Each structure stands twice: as C-alpha cells, then as structure tokens.
Amino acid sequence: MTDAPAPAPKPDGQPPDKAPDKPGIGRRLYLMIAALGEPVIKGIVEMGDIVLFTGRVLFWLPRRPFRWSETLRHVRDIGFGSLFIVVLTGFFTGLVFGLQTLVGFKRFGAEAMVGPATLISLAREMGPVLTALMVAGRSGSGMATELGTMRVTEQIDALSTMAVEPIQYLVVPRVVAATLMLPMLASIYTGCGFLGSYLMTVVREGVDPGVFMYETWNILDPPDFYEGYIKAAFFGAQVALISCYKGFNTSGGARGVGEAATAAVVMSSVSVLVGTYVITELLQPLLQGYIYFNALPK
C-alpha cells in the first residue's frame, strides 16, 4: 500500500497545504447507495445459496442408504424434546387468546363464537407458526451449533473423506425429522390451546359448554386443519434447512459457531413469519376449491 505517497506534513507540524478531498455529492450518493445495496445483495446471494443447498438435500434425499437411526434420533430430539414447551406455550396461548377474544366478542354479543374463532386461528395459523418458532429456538439453534462445530473441527470434511456424504448423513435426517414432527407438534399445540380457551371461556367465564362445542363443530371445516398441517410441514423443512445451511457454512471457530446459531434462529423465524403469508395466499384457492367440491350436491 505504498504506491500513493501521502502528502508529507510540514516539518513545523502544520497540516499539509492541501486539505484531503471531500467527496463530491455524486460520490457521496454513490457511497450511500452502495452501503444500502450491499446487505440487499448479500441477502439475495444467501437466498440463492439456500435454494442450492435445498437442491443438494433433495438430490441426496431419495438415495440409499436412508439413515433410519439418525432420523429416529432427530425425531426424538425434535418431537419429544419440544413436547413440553409446546404443551406449555400452547396452553397459555389458549388461555389468553380465549380471554381476549371473549372480551372483544362480548361487545357484540357473540360469546358463543369464541370456540370456533380460537380454534380456527390456532389450527390455521397460530399452532403452526408458534410451534415453528419454538422449534427454531430450540432445535434450530441446536442444529446450527452442532453442524457448525463439526464444520470448524473438520468433522464434516472427515465424513466426506470416508465417502459418506455429509448432506445425506447430517442434513437429510434432520430435515425429514423436522418435516414429520412439526405437524404433530402443531396439532398438540392447537389441542392444548383449545383446551386453554375452553377452560377460560367455559369454566371461568361461564359460557355455555354445549354452545361452545356446538358452534365449534358447526363452523370448522377439515381444510382448516389441513392448512395447518401443510404449513407446519413446510415450516419444519424451512427451519431445518436454514439451520443446517447456517451450520454447514460456519467458519471461524467458536465465535463463528455462535454467530451461526444466532443467525439460524433469526433467519428461520423470519422465514416462518414471511412464509406463512405466502403459503396462506397459495393455499386459499386450493382449499376453497376443496370446500366447494365437497359442498356440491352428490
């Protein structure tokens, strides 16, 4: 870095004659756009990388050997390991959700509708989304940490040298397990939430239990639940893929692993919240069509 000599200061300590150039307005505008553009470009590049990573996972998914024992281990880790927090958060979500809905619905005398209202939003939206956020926080960070540590200690490279494909051995089982487990966890979340809302509205606030259950039964459709299952499965895959991607591309030791874990949780949570909107929009026509065909006279 010696090709452009700096203007030498005068011997008496005075600053050099010419003040350093202030960037012009055009240059400053350019720098501003560049500063804004860099994270955007990085984000787009990373999204492309995740798509490629997903492609690699799909490439190895149907190939033998299928890792049954690894997959079962992660089914246990993700499914059983998250059960307690899912039950707990589901129940409390239901309690507060029942209470708040009741407050609102009372204003126009629709107490009877609290049951279906809570169940529809739990089954279609809150169950899958909040379960996915729980799993992202619990299992997603775990996946990124484990794979990240394996990456920086060259264990992933060691797998490759033993002619064992790391994607197939490490990532596919996690993605499969998360995709299978999330719909189940989301159903449990929804069930616990509904129980909470029942306790709150019927047992504590005295809404008639028959009306509560009748309206729920009457108004809910199977597609409300299908939508939840589909979403949850997508979120499971999404959280596992993003977390594994982050772990897989870790660099730089303990700090790198920590950053990967944080980034995995943040990115998968954001992707769940954005993804739920996209999936909802895409699913509406399909599920509406389903309702329509079922309603046709036989």
Added chain:
Amino acid sequence: MTGFDDDKTVPDQPAPTNPALDAITPETAVMPERPPYAVEVKELRKTFGTREVLKGINLQIEKGSVAVVLGGSGMGKSVLMKHMIGLLKPTSGSVLIDGEDITKLGPLELKRVRSKFGMVFQQAALFDSMTNYDNVAFPLREHRKDMSVAQIDERVRYLMNLFSLDPDILGPRFPSEISGGQRKRVGLARAVALEPTIVLYDEPTTGLDPITTDQVDEMILQAKQSLGITSIVISHDIASAFKIADQILFVFEGEIVVRGSKEDCLASEHPFVKQFFATWTAKNA
C-alpha cells in the same frame, strides 16, 4: 476437439525417472501409455478471497510409493492435500486420481473416488459425539455391510492395538476424554480401517512420542511393501521424512520448489530450503 489434438500422444509433462520405464525403448514398448499415477496434480491454483495460496502446483505420485510433503508453516501443504481428495475445489488446474480428473466429477462419482482414500487430519477431526471405538468402527459400519458385528469388533480391536490404544480402556471413552496424541492415533486407526489404496496423512506424528512416531513410520512402510498402498505424508519431522520418502515435495509459498530425493533437498540452492535444512542439520549435529 480437433483431430490434431488427438494425434498428440506425447505427454506434456516429463515423466519422473523410473528405471523400469526408462528401460523401455519406443521400439520395445507394447503399451504406448504408461499406467496412470496414483495422484497427479497439474497447474493447480487456489485463491481464497484475494490471497493466492497455491500458485501452480505440478506433481506426480507413483502408485505404491511414499511421498512426503515438507515446507514451512502456512505455506499451503494442508490446502494442497485437501485438493487431492476433493475437499476443496481449485480455482484452476486439475487433480488426477488414477488418471481421473476429480475436479470435474459430480457428487456421486466423487464419492466413489473417495472410497479409495483414507485421510488423517492435522487436528484428528474425530467425531466428538461418538466414542473412540465407534470412531474407528464408523467407516467399517458404513462400507462393509458384509462384515458381522463380531468381525467389525475384531477389526477395531486389531486397529486400536496396532496404534497402542487399549480398546477396553480408551474405546468406550469419548475423544474429549483422551490426550491429543491418543486422538491422533485414533484418527490414524480410523483412516486405515478400510485399507484404502491411497492414504493422506496431514502431520500424522506431530505430537507423538519418538517411539510411536517410529511405529507410524514403520506402518507406512509396511503398508507400502505388503499392500502396495500409496501414502502422502505432510510432515515437519525431517528425519522420518528421509527415512520413508520415495519422493520429497518441498512446498514454499504455494509452489513446489524441490521435487526429488533427500540429496536433491540437501543440494537445493533455494534460500528457504537451504535455511530449512541447515537449521535442522545444526540441531542434529
């Protein structure tokens, strides 16, 4: 491809001296092509970001020979070795394993080529979620579906004993619960478990006591003599390098500056190589 290119049968690279091959005159030669090298690297370049770590590496390693890679720290030895097994993709150039360019292979073919290899990592790279026993058994369980549990057990015990590791005491422990030198030896046992035809050793004896170091050297020679295994060894131990090497490759700042025998190394005029061996000779005087 034009027809003219195909006419070119003379290889670009001068073949290294091999008396058996030199004896064959163009008239007596029946096979026009020599058997492929176990490992051949051509014009290999690798850049990390803006930093060029490998600057045009050329080398050939005969089947069934031992090549030792020497050189200062941070000169690119480990990076070079990782290219040989396809862990890193070169910026340009090619790596031929048994005549097959692995830089152009897809994931499935690369997996097939890698089953010829074993590799010992500089930092052992043991699976820390498995016991030492399971680490050694892992490649066998993955690739030897024909072996029964008892056969695998027998083989794991044999391998651990080979590197002076007690399978009953150290086997059930985890890699975090044994010493650095023991980890290294577990890594060695794991790397040779499948009897690969090419074994890459990244500083196999750094951190081992002189007796174990000697055992590892013996094992490398033994593997070459009895099984014809090709070994590529990165080492900082010059004495053992001279003992085991058929060919020494001296890496300096991403280039191979000396290629040849012990004598070639000691006679080299390259200032770094000179200093490298002068320091060593002075210490051993």
